[in-house]
Amino acid sequence: MNLIESFRVALTALMIHKVRALLTMVGIIIGVGAVIGMQSIGTGFSNYLTDQFSQLGDGVLYIVPQVDSDEEDVPIAPQLTAADAAAIMEPGAAPSVREVALEYNGSAVIGTARERYSYGVKGISASHFRISSAKILSGRLFDDRDEQGLARVAVIGSRVAETVFGSADLALGERITIDGVGFDVIGVLDGSVNQASASLGSFSDPAQLIYLPYRTAQARLFRNQMTARVDVSQITVQAISRDHVDTALREVTLLLRERHRLTYQPNDFRIISVEQVAQQTQIAIAGFNLFLLVIGGISLLVGGIGIMNIMLVSVTQRTREIGLRKAIGARRRDIMWQFLIEALVLSLIGGLIGIALGYLLSFAGTFVMQSIFLIPDGQAVVTLPSILAATLVSGAVGVIFGLFPALRASRLEPIQALRFE
Numbered sequence: 001m002n003l004i005e006s007f008r009v010a011l012t013a014l015m016i017h018k019v020r021a022l023l024t025m026v027g028i029i030i031g032v033g034a035v036i037g038m039q040s041i042g043t044g045f046s047n048y049l050t051d052q053f054s055q056l057g058d059g060v061l062y063i064v065p066q067v068d069s070d071e072e073d074v075p076i077a078p079q080l081t082a083a084d085a086a087a088i089m090e091p092g093a094a095p096s097v098r099e100v101a102l103e104y105n106g107s108a109v110i111g112t113a114r115e116r117y118s119y120g121v122k123g124i125s126a127s128h129f130r131i132s133s134a135k136i137l138s139g140r141l142f143d144d145r146d147e148q149g150l151a152r153v154a155v156i157g158s159r160v161a162e163t164v165f166g167s168a169d170l171a172l173g174e175r176i177t178i179d180g181v182g183f184d185v186i187g188v189l190d191g192s193v194n195q196a197s198a199s200l201g202s203f204s205d206p207a208q209l210i211y212l213p214y215r216t217a218q219a220r221l222f223r224n225q226m227t228a229r230v231d232v233s234q235i236t237v238q239a240i241s242r243d244h245v246d247t248a249l250r251e252v253t254l255l256l257r258e259r260h261r262l263t264y265q266p267n268d269f270r271i272i273s274v275e276q277v278a279q280q281t282q283i284a285i286a287g288f289n290l291f292l293l294v295i296g297g298i299s300l301l302v303g304g305i306g307i308m309n310i311m312l313v314s315v316t317q318r319t320r321e322i323g324l325r326k327a328i329g330a331r332r333r334d335i336m337w338q339f340l341i342e343a344l345v346l347s348l349i350g351g352l353i354g355i356a357l358g359y360l361l362s363f364a365g366t367f368v369m370q371s372i373f374l375i376p377d378g379q380a381v382v383t384l385p386s387i388l389a390a391t392l393v394s395g396a397v398g399v400i401f402g403l404f405p406a407l408r409a410s411r412l413e414p415i416q417a418l419r420f421e
């Protein structure tokens with residue numbers, strides 16, 4: 001019996017017992033479908049986070065006023081000031097640093113001639129826009145001259161403009177009060193929720209924020225909230241390249257420890273690397289995918305046992321057929337290949353149905369990311385390697401778990417098989 005004829009016989013045998021074959025394939029279908037579907041969601045989410053982290057800036061470090069220690073009782077208080085940022089930018093102080101931006105976060109009551117609103121307010125240096133690659137929707141961003149001159153100008157998010165003034169164009173040139181202090185709107189910033197910045201503890205939606213020059217915010221709004229030890233919520237440091245992030249981190253750490261006169265004490269500041277957070281996120285996603293592989297592997301194991309069981313039943317039911325084939329000249333290897341191919345076909349069909357199920361799960365994952373988790377760019381991705389791997393694994397399961405029944409069938413003695421009732 002040639003190979004093509006073996007496949008034809010295997011398909012015929014499966015078609016005779018359709019329901020039994022389908023029930024046998026359930027484990028394979030669930031295992032393959034779950035692995036492909038969930039890995040497609042994991043891959044899509046990983047791609048989305050990678051894009052989000054890239055939007056935070058290339059080679060960026062965040063310094064926050066927080067004691068870098070897990071101990072609860074630490075005898076020092078956080079310290080971080082604008083003077084620290086200036087020291088970092090001193091010639092030769094941190095050669096691996098390209099630019100530094102200041103940021104102070106607060107909330108304020110925003111007023112117009114008719115209404116009052118509550119929004120988050122960021123007092124930032126103009127370099128913040130350069131590091132974050134901010135996109136202006138209309139108007140202009142404030143610059144270093146505005147900051148040095150303590151200009152009372154504001155750049156507002158697009159949703160703030162729509163809520164307060166009706167549109168971005170109508171907001172330009174209007175005057176708003178922030179905690180009673182008047183500011184002129186010079187620009188409207190385009191923005192969307194950034195999951196990566198949310199994971200770093202920052203305000204996550206630029207469209208819902210109001211941006212002021214740092215020195216203006218310091219002098220006009222937040223003076224009473226700032227202290228001699230902490231007058232910034234965050235210092236953003238950009239390395240000269242992605243390859244210099246670790247070097248920049250070491251240089252900044254040493255400089256700040258020296259400025260804060262720290263010897264044996266832990267840092268009274270914490271430095272967060274976007275690359276490190278991105279790597280940790282990817283490791284977590286990889287761990288999740290590995291967990292799914294284990295679960296899928298268990299399901300495939302159960303499916304393989306089911307195939308072995310049904311093939312043993314098939315051998316018992318077709319004992320007289322096997323005896324008849326041997327009596328008319330079929331060799332042991334012909335019988336073995338017949339049942340082995342039948343198990344392989346059973347497993348491969350289950351794998352193909354599982355791939356289709358995986359595609360359906362990927363569509364469901366895309367819907368969940370976009371509709372429930374509000375990730376507009378979230379897209380589950382089914383990759384060709386995962387499909388090839390699923391096909392190979394399902395085929396291997398059929399061969400491995402079909403080998404014993406095939407060998408058992410091939411070793412039956414013709415006379416005893418013909419006498420079997």
